[in-house]
Amino acid sequence: MEKLIALCKRRGFIYPGSEIYGGVANTYDYGPMGVELLRNLQNLWWVNFVEKREDMVGLDASIISHHKIWEASGHVATFADAMIDCRNCRHRMRADHLLEDSLNKNVEGMPLVELESLLNENKVVCPVCGEFDWTPIRKFNQLFGVELGLVQGDDAKAYLRGETAQGMFVNFKNIIDSTRIRLPFGVAQLGKSFRNEITPGNSVFRTLEFVQGEIEYFFDPESTKWEKLFADWQEEMWEFVVNKLKISENDLRWREHTEKERSFYSKKTVDLEYNFPFGFKELWGLAYRTDYDLHQQQEYSRKDLSYIDPQTGKKFLPHVIEPALGITRSILMILSNAYTEDDKRVFLKIAPSLAPVKVAVFPLLHNKPELIETAREVYNDLQNNINGKIIWDDRGNIGKRYLAQDEIGTPWCITVDFQSLEDGMVTVRNRDTTQQDRIKIEDLTSHFNRLLITI
Numbered sequence: 323m324e325k326l327i328a329l330c331k332r333r334g335f336i337y338p339g340s341e342i343y344g345g346v347a348n349t350y351d352y353g354p355m356g357v358e359l360l361r362n363l364q365n366l367w368w369v370n371f372v373e374k375r376e377d378m379v380g381l382d383a384s385i386i387s388h389h390k391i392w393e394a395s396g397h398v399a400t401f402a403d404a405m406i407d408c409r410n411c412r413h414r415m416r417a418d419h420l421l422e423d424s425l426n427k428n429v430e431g432m433p434l435v436e437l438e439s440l441l442n443e444n445k446v447v448c449p450v451c452g453e454f455d456w457t458p459i460r461k462f463n464q465l466f467g468v469e470l471g472l473v474q475g476d477d478a479k480a481y482l483r484g485e486t487a488q489g490m491f492v493n494f495k496n497i498i499d500s501t502r503i504r505l506p507f508g509v510a511q512l513g514k515s516f517r518n519e520i521t522p523g524n525s526v527f528r529t530l531e532f533v534q535g536e537i538e539y540f541f542d543p544e545s546t547k548w549e550k551l552f553a554d555w556q557e558e559m560w561e562f563v564v565n566k567l568k569i570s571e572n573d574l575r576w577r578e579h580t581e582k583e584r585s586f587y588s589k590k591t592v593d594l595e596y597n598f599p600f601g602f603k604e605l606w607g608l609a610y611r612t613d614y615d616l617h618q619q620q621e622y623s624r625k626d627l628s629y630i631d632p633q634t635g636k637k638f639l640p641h642v643i644e645p646a647l648g649i650t651r652s653i654l655m656i657l658s659n660a661y662t663e664d665d666k667r668v669f670l671k672i673a674p675s676l677a678p679v680k681v682a683v684f685p686l687l688h689n690k691p692e693l694i695e696t697a698r699e700v701y702n703d704l705q706n707n708i709n710g711k712i713i714w715d716d717r718g719n720i721g722k723r724y725l726a727q728d729e730i731g732t733p734w735c736i737t738v739d740f741q742s743l744e745d746g747m748v749t750v751r752n753r754d755t756t757q758q759d760r761i762k763i764e765d766l767t768s769h770f771n772r773l774l775i776t777i
């Protein structure tokens with residue numbers, strides 16, 4: 323994990339947030355490579371789940387949202403973590419994480435009193451100073467409240483959204499009325515969510531501000547079997563992570579929520595977990611939430627959110643299945659899955675479709691105008707005909723340039739040498755095998771475009 327974090331900083335993927343002022347814990351900035359990776363991941367998700375599907379539409383709801391949305395959803399009352407402080411060293415942490423890590427036991431959904439007795443029975447000490455001197459465990463609400471400047475009284479209170487999901491429920495009627503989509507269908511949204519997380523996380527695994535990719539898939543429970551829909555979504559999620567993100571199957575597993583940890587309105591919840599450097603943890607949740615959210619938003623807003631079946635005239639609140647992915651958490655998964663070291667080098671084995679840079683172009687020497695001219699032509703041609711970033715590099719020796727590209731996961735590097743001026747061919751070096759092939763300049767575009775689609 324330390325090596326990966328150092329590489330992320332060194333090569334411009336992830337920087338600590340507000341660093342020059344000493345930082346704000348649990349916030350991160352995405353650098354020139356990180357932002358490309360993030361955009362590529364979001365595009366892949368959007369193309370896969372929205373663009374290429376007849377039964378899906380997109381949404382981009384406001385981050386600042388009415389306080390009633392979060393009262394209706396239950397977040398104001400219950401979206402809270404169990405917090406505990408060490409009286410000796412003042413270390414603050416989540417009590418459930420403390421117990422899970424020290425006792426190796428799943429305590430999700432356990433009431434405060436039970437957590438408290440588990441802590442005391444097992445005399446769990448502070449992981450920082452080793453003392454057993456805790457404050458009582460208490461609830462800490464995770465929502466970020468904001469004060470609107472232009473309104474007064476109750477209406478001045480708003481929240482930064484704690485999840486993207488509620489935007490889909492409060493716009494359900496708008497979407498039905500403004501499109502021709504009919505059940506069953508899904509609404510997808512990509513965007514930032516905000517949570518006052520207690521535990522400083524492992525890099526971007528758990529942050530105050532993070533990107534989610536959520537889908538609410540609406541259906542009529544009388545005509546669509548939820549068990550089948552749920553199983554289909556599980557298959558789609560697995561397929562996306564394994565075949566599109568190229569994550570190794572050995573590092574993935576499903577975990578079903580126990581009766582105790584599952585929300586009372588959910589009939590079934592499973593997490594797709596990834597084997598992060600610090601163990602298997604949730605990446606993507608899948609929950610059958612019945613009609614709970616639409617029902618709540620309807621009740622609090624006093625607006626009719628029901629759906630009328632155009633064929634039968636039946637009026638009802640649809641049920642939903644919700645696949646909720648952590649996009650920024652996936653960035654950490656992609657990077658740790660890609661990080662590879664051998665005796666000669668460090669390289670990131672990122673899927674070409676996700677790689678921040680697709681191809682790097684080098685003239686063998688920077689001071690030979692004839693090499694520069696041909697290399698520039700190759701570079702411009704790729705810039706114009708390949709989707710994604712192409713990099714030019716003429717500094718230092720070729721070995722150093724390869725090293726820099728390997729560490730940002732560029733799948734292919736092209737070198738234009740003196741031979742190229744005679745035979746119109748260039749050397750293409752493969753990141754993973756370091757194998758070098760000679761390819762005709764005129765074939766480069768189709769060669770890379772084919773590879774970008776197939777691998």
Ligand code: ATP
Pocket residue numbers: 485517519526527528529530531532533534604605606607646647648649650651
């Ligand atoms: P966790 O148990 O890890 O706190 P959660 O069950 O509260 O997650 P959901 O509300 O289901 O998470 O959110 C869906 C996804 O959003 C999660 O699977 C995770 O990938 C991501 N996510 C949730 N909280 C954070 C966070 N603070 N930072 C980064 N990603 C997050």
